[in-house]
Amino acid sequence: MRAMNLVAVAAVLMSGLSTAAAAAEPDGKALYARRCGICHFADGGGTWMLERRLGKSQALLESRADLQAPYIRLIARRGLNGMPRFTRVELPDSDLEIIAAYLTRSGPRP
Amino acid sequence: MERVLPPGMSAAAFDKGLVALRGVVGAEWVLDSDEDRDTYLDPYATGNAKAHAPSAAVAPANLEQVQAVMRVANAHRLPLWPISRGKNFGYGGAAPRLPGSLVLDLGRLNRVLEVNEKLGYCVIEPGVTFYDLHEHLTRAGIALEFGVPNFGWGSPVGNALDRGFSFRGDHSSSICGMEVVLPDGSVLRTGNGAMPGSAIWATARHGFGPSWDQAFVQANYGVVTKMGLWLHPVPEQVISVQVALDAQDDLGWFVDEVSPLLMRGVLGGNIAISTATNSVIDSSQRQEWYTGPGALPDSVVTRMMAERGMGWWNGTVRISGHEDSNQANLNRLLSAMGRHTRREFQVSRASGASQAARGPVVTRLKVLNWFGGRGGHVGFSPVMPASGAAVLGQFRRTKARYDEHGIDYNGTFYLNGRSVTNVNLMLINLDDADHSARTQRLFDVLVSDASAQGYAEYRTHLDYMDAVAASFDFNDHALRRFNERVKDAIDPNGILAPGRNGIWPSAWRNQRGSE
Incomplete structure (x- = not known):
């Protein structure tokens, strides 16, 4: 139920933000690996939990084409199910923006 | 989440404190939006997470700023709750014992200051994670390791200060030397670190006289800004x-x-x-x-x-x-x-x-x-x-x-x-x-x-x-009374982590047992 609410909130917040995906990708990939990879790479707990909830095709965030930057920001700061919230000290806004740009890029996906 | 103030404090008095803190760390590092407060709540609380709601967080970048934050906290009677990485999940996460406390987030003090492969130790700051330390050792090709608990995103310093352990045993027993900011903002170095230029601060536990390292473990007597930790040689x-x-x-x-x-x-x-x-x-x-x-x-x-x-x-x-x-x-x-x-x-x-x-x-x-x-x-x-x-x-x-x-x-x-x-x-x-x-x-x-x-x-x-501390009640709670005499002597305004492990300063003692 909570997940559905967050999706709804995210949908309201989506405002067609364009992302400088190509330019941000090198930093974004490295930052994603450093900040998120421990849970969201193939063998991570986050991937496992997403697979249970949404199916295998939605489990790896790096492979998804449906993520939107406002939703990513929202989940990072509010958490979701087992995922805890991340403070702005641990994950500064500037890093979060780069990660969001990386996950919403238009380029090739692993 | 809307702001919860320290018990008995007016919004105006609290805001004056925040202005002073912004002057120390910069506006960017005083985190007091509703969303910021939420990020410091215990995400896995069984009861009411808001019973341990912070009022805000402050994130100094270095030792001098930690000292200045302590002085501001004394001047404005702001209770602080220090965290290293805030990953103490299952035990409250980053949330403070006393609602309305300001989280003192040490995540920006995140340097690996020294690793000595031959003597098997490191000196690190509290914001360093197990992951950071592992990465540092791996990149430098240093054949040392440290036991890691279930969650590698936590802090070796914070974990040792809460007596966390791994298959390597009790991490607090690996502590060898600390730099500590006392509640009055002064700086103490324990063990051999008390000798300027000591060559054995992180290799020999005891200096001369009492050993104080363990007095800062599961306590609220100071903020640890550097710690020597013994690492283990990688076995054959x-x-x-x-x-x-x-x-x-x-x-x-x-x-x-x-x-x-x-x-x-x-x-x-x-x-x-x-x-x-x-x-x-x-x-x-x-x-x-x-x-x-x-x-x-x-x-x-x-x-x-x-x-x-x-x-x-x-x-x-x-x-x-x-x-x-x-x-x-x-x-x-x-x-x-x-x-x-x-x-x-x-x-x-x-x-x-x-x-x-x-x-x-x-x-x-x-x-x-x-x-x-x-x-x-x-x-x-x-x-x-x-x-x-x-x-x-x-x-x-x-x-x-x-x-x-x-x-x-x-x-x-x-x-x-x-x-x-x-x-x-x-x-x-x-x-x-x-x-x-x-x-x-x-x-x-x-x-x-x-x-x-x-x-x-x-x-x-x-x-x-409070309940667990109360079970240590030999001789009418002699240990708790001693802990609190020490607390009152070094933190008369009760600004540092009131209630941590059942140790309440006189200023907040009426909060003992509060939800």
């Missing part, structure tokens, strides 16, 4: 023995056989032995096993054992060191266990370097998916003597209480040699208020049961700090 070889014991009663002889091997140095660190459920809860969901009323029945656990090829008790005994001595120690272990069981245990060998290269993980977080929705967890962790009879008795009493409250039993016993630490994990369905309430009632009765046996917890959640 690691032998892993997968132990599986079929009957509940097997726990007794296992404790009696293995503890002497730890005391004699045949085995090192600690040895963990867990119920079969322990590896099922992070690789499946409850509904796949059981949908009936009450706690998981033993018959379901038996089915888990059959389907997964496990015993009732399961664990990995690590034997690490040189190849020749490892084989001799393995023989001793197998001989000891062979006196009680004919089971064949799987034995595997790997180089120490390959084991060390694995690095920290956080995969254990998967247990939060046990119920499928919002999951939480708390741990009840009493310590008992390393006697099979004592440990078996504790297991039976605890499991009966779990069953009585309809909570799935999941226990691990960590054999330390002379003592055994029993971590009982309670997974909570946060979408089910009744389940949360039953878990809280279970926790209360377990504290009381353990106390009646003379067993105390080694560490506990914010909600239970």
